[in-house]
């Protein structure tokens with residue numbers, strides 16, 4: 001029983017961990033008759049703003065989906081532009097973030113990135129490793145299924161023949177972070193697109209039609225407000241919750 005409880009998140013007023021699928025860059029640009037790349041570029045600026053907004057609101061972990069394992073299927077030109085933007089984030093944007101105490105991490109299968117990107121990831125993580133502010137995790141060449149499989153493989157490598165939920169949880173890429181309390185997807189689609197499948201078990205979902213390049217502090221605070229209206233029961237009845245957590 002205690003083991004089960006340990007794997008169910010606790011209620012907090014402000015989400016400790018916010019996970020975001022930053023979607024809609026391409027459509028934002030298309031609406032303005034501009035190349036998709038313009039939307040991606042602006043999307044990176046919005047991300048910078050949102051790190052600050054989340055940090056100021058008291059969020060401890062912000063995890064964003066930047067590039068999925070499936071996104072390699074996009075036209076080569078777009079993939080290569082996104083790789084270039086990733087480098088800008090890792091080499092340039094990280095400098096300001098470091099000043100602001102942000103701890104940067106990257107999760108995903110790094111092996112398919114260029115040596116330059118791989119090195120920049122290591123450098124950016126090292127530069128910010130001891131910061132004590134918000135942890136920004138960029139999921140790149142990441143897939144939720146991939147994460148579960150790599151966790152299982154790590155357990156096999158240790159010689160485990162039988163595993164439990166805690167074993168898997170401890171081998172996931174974000175094992176040291178609390179599970180996301182709030183999951184936001186911009187851009188109007190209401191799907192999870194292979195993001196953090198395992199850790200999303202008890203996340204509150206928030207979908208908005210706002211395209212990521214239009215997302216701003218006010219929109220983020222709408223998501224927080226929605227989160228605060230949710231009654232997170234984690235399997236219990238409403239009456240079992242402390243009065244301040246009941247929403248009925």
Ligand code: IPE
Pocket residue numbers: 022023024025026027028066067068071082187
């Ligand atoms: C999200 O925006 C960014 C990435 C997937 C890299 P999209 O590029 O998916 O934008 P839409 O969904 O086509 O508008």
Ligand code: IPE
Pocket residue numbers: 021022023024065066067068071189191193
């Ligand atoms: C999900 O967005 C991944 C990222 C935002 C990086 P997509 O735009 O790739 O997802 P689908 O294809 O609409 O499911």
Ligand code: MG
Pocket residue numbers: 023024025187
């Ligand atoms: Mg999309």
